[in-house]
Amino acid sequence: MCAxxxxxxxAALLAIAAGENLVDSCQLVGGDRKSVTEQxxxxxLAPLKGKRFEAKTQExxxxxxxxxVVCGRVNNDSKSTNEGLVQSKDGSKxxxxxxxxxxxxxxxxxxxxxLYYRSGDKYDTHCNNEARKAMVMISxxxxxxxxxxxxxxxxxxxSSECFYLFEMDSSLACPPEESHLSAGxxxxxxxxxxxxxxxxxxxLYQRFVVGAKGMEQFPNITLWQELGNLSADGCDFVxxxxxxxxxxxxxxxxxxxxxxxxxxxxxxxLPM
Numbered sequence: 567m568c569a570x571x572x573x574x575x576x577a578a579l580l581a582i583a584a585g586e587n588l589v590d591s592c593q594l595v596g597g598d599r600k601s602v603t604e605q606x607x608x609x610x611l612a613p614l615k616g617k618r619f620e621a622k623t624q625e626x627x628x629x630x631x632x633x634x635v636v637c638g639r640v641n642n643d644s645k646s647t648n649e650g651l652v653q654s655k656d657g658s659k660x661x662x663x664x665x666x667x668x669x670x671x672x673x674x675x676x677x678x679x680x681l682y683y684r685s686g687d688k689y690d691t692h693c694n695n696e697a698r699k700a701m702v703m704i705s706x707x708x709x710x711x712x713x714x715x716x717x718x719x720x721x722x723x724x725s726s727e728c729f730y731l732f733e734m735d736s737s738l739a740c741p742p743e744e745s746h747l748s749a750g751x752x753x754x755x756x757x758x759x760x761x762x763x764x765x766x767x768x769x770l771y772q773r774f775v776v777g778a779k780g781m782e783q784f785p786n787i788t789l790w791q792e793l794g795n796l797s798a799d800g801c802d803f804v805x806x807x808x809x810x811x812x813x814x815x816x817x818x819x820x821x822x823x824x825x826x827x828x829x830x831x832x833x834x835x836l837p838m
């Protein structure tokens with residue numbers, strides 16, 4: 567199983583080779599050469615593809631609803647114009663396309679992804695009648711795949727480069743978590759699992775198959791007892807300071823070992 571970053575890279579390269587976009591309908595622009603980084607970012611957003619989000623805002627007495635679809639069209643019919651984010655006014659049939667998915671840009675940081683939809687409908691009186699564009703800031707939130715779509719700001723007081731700014735949460739914007747387990751820790755875990763399987767499996771076998779009772783239920787009890795004896799002998803051989811040679815049964819005779827013997831008289835053996 568490959569690491570997440572490698573999987574994304576491989577998927578991006580395969581998509582480029584096939585001449586397809588990683589997330590259907592989102593068309594990255596930038597000339598003949600498409601950015602591999604942007605395609606990788608789109609691949610990260612693939613689980614959100616086609617998801618629809620809505621947010622409302624109020625200006626005076628007017629209430630506006632914004633509908634956002636990730637790399638998908640808001641209106642899936644013959645009248646669709648690649649609209650990816652649409653503004654509609656409550657009580658009115660008039661709608662304005664904020665941005666289109668056939669003019670998509672995407673950048674990211676350590677824990678966020680910024681998705682741009684450009685080529686929206688032109689302003690009527692603001693921003694020198696330039697085309698609208700939407701910026702959706704997707705922030706890291708490990709608790710949800712996609713939620714919390716809100717309107718942050720509409721900047722239309724400039725003469726150019728006006729924009730709509732939105733925000734939402736998603737775990738897809740979070741950096742991949744690195745494993746903090748070292749090779750030694752992994753080996754210890756594997757060893758502990760193997761020991762547990764050996765003990766539990768051996769105990770069940772001895773009890774229910776062999777019919778052992780008491781300490782005999784312990785797997786290979788004789789082997790471990792012998793191993794314990796050998797270990798004890800080895801420890802005794804290495805660690806004991808006393809000489810291991812046993813005292814001989816013969817001991818020299820010293821004056822301190824001689825007890826007082828009864829006096830024997832041999833005068834009768836002397837010649838008279």
